[in-house]
Every structure is written in structure tokens, then in C-alpha cells.
Amino acid sequence: DTAVSQTPKYLVTQMGNDKSIKCEQNLGHDTMYWYKQDSKKFLKIMFSYNNKELIINETVPNRFSPKSPDKAHLNLHINSLELGDSAVYFCASSLLGEGSGANVLTFGAGSRLTVL
Amino acid sequence: AQSVAQPEDQVNVAEGNPLTVKCTYSVSGNPYLFWYVQYPNRGLQFLLKYITGDNLVKGSYGFEAEFNKSQTSFHLKKPSALVSDSALYFCAVRGSRGSYIPTFGRGTSLIVHP
Numbered sequence: 001d002t003a004v005s006q007t008p009k010y011l012v013t014q015m016g017n018d019k020s021i022k023c024e025q026n027l028g029h030d031t032m033y034w035y036k037q038d039s040k041k042f043l044k045i046m047f048s049y050n051n052k053e054l055i056i057n058e059t060v061p062n063r064f065s066p067k068s069p070d071k072a073h074l075n076l077h078i079n080s081l082e083l084g085d086s087a088v089y090f091c092a093s094s095l096l097g098e099g100s101g102a103n104v105l106t107f108g109a110g111s112r113l114t115v116l
Numbered sequence: 117a118q119s120v121a122q123p124e125d126q127v128n129v130a131e132g133n134p135l136t137v138k139c140t141y142s143v144s145g146n147p148y149l150f151w152y153v154q155y156p157n158r159g160l161q162f163l164l165k166y167i168t169g170d171n172l173v174k175g176s177y178g179f180e181a182e183f184n185k186s187q188t189s190f191h192l193k194k195p196s197a198l199v200s201d202s203a204l205y206f207c208a209v210r211g212s213r214g215s216y217i218p219t220f221g222r223g224t225s226l227i228v229h230p
Binding site: 004 | 148152167207208210215218
């Protein structure tokens, strides 16, 4: 029973297309995240969503938009894809607070996006 | 602003030898510190964390880390490395003040030679 699941795992598409990556968590966490991992393996936060509050990394182009229909889902939409968007995108979730398991991120397996 | 530095891109160690992967940080307030491991083509997995309490924290797979407040460091250690420990290791930090979103270091590739 996968804790954080992302679909699709692989996505190959042409420049200019619009695509979405879905993320679902079944851990009962209250916070979800999207990270981008580039070819050098650097991890960069893109968005975080907690209690209907969206925090956006200001360096993320507005072609990227998160959508959260409920606490268990945080989907990533990308418009007008560019070559530089090629990367692995990781969804994660966590529980904020003071408990023993709090603040620890659980990651999905990643979605590898290739833009041609 | 919070930041974390992993000064080594790669650490090489022989199987059976002790290993250390370095991490230093800068945050507002008290640090919440984490280590994660990433195996090839996988997501990151949590290893251990320090929020409060004993400076020496023990985690999964025999790893431990020592919080050093004066040196603002949180180095990952293991007494005896295994070939299966070869992976990419990330240190992450957030502060008790400011954003709850953790900042990750650039990652250190650990290679354990048989």
C-alpha cells in the first residue's frame, strides 16, 4: 500500500505541450510538497500546500501550477513545456507539529519528465 | 533564510571502515535537522532527525548523526560501512522560526568499495 504515489512515473513529451503529474498520499498528512531534482541531483522546493495555504517558491515560472482538490492530493500542472523543464519531480508529504513523526517528509518514487 | 552545506560531492570508503558525511547549516531559531538517503531511481527515504534531546541521534540501517551547536554541524556517521550503503545522502534543515519547508543540501554521493 504505497504511502505517497505519483503518476505517471515517466513522461516524454514535446516542447509547448501541457502536462500534469498527479500525487496522492494515504498517510493522513496535512502538508504536501513538490520538489524538482535536476540532472545534478539538486533538490529544489517548488510548492508547499498546508491547510489550504499555498506557498510558492518565487523562482518557479508561472507555467507551473499546483492544484489540491483535497488534503490527500497535490497535482502539478505544467503549461507550455520547455526543454529546461526536463527533470525528476518528487511529491512529498508530512505532518507538521511536535509529535515524534512530525516534520519528516515521505517522498514518492518520482516522475521523470523528458521534454523533446 | 535557512541554508545547508554538504561540502563533499563524493565520499569514498572501503567496506568495513567507518564513514562520515558532512553537513553544516544556518537557520533562524533552533534547527530541525534531517538526513535522507536516495538509492538510484528511487525517492528519498528518511534516515534520522534531530529536533531536541541527545546530541547523538541513531537512525535506520546503523546510521547515526551528531548535532554540534557550536559548529552548526550535523555529520552523518556509521562505524562500519557496507557496499549496500552506496547511495546519495541529503542533509536537510528547517528552523523553529520562519518557514516550515525544509531546505536540502546538494547531496553527497557515498561509494563503498568492496
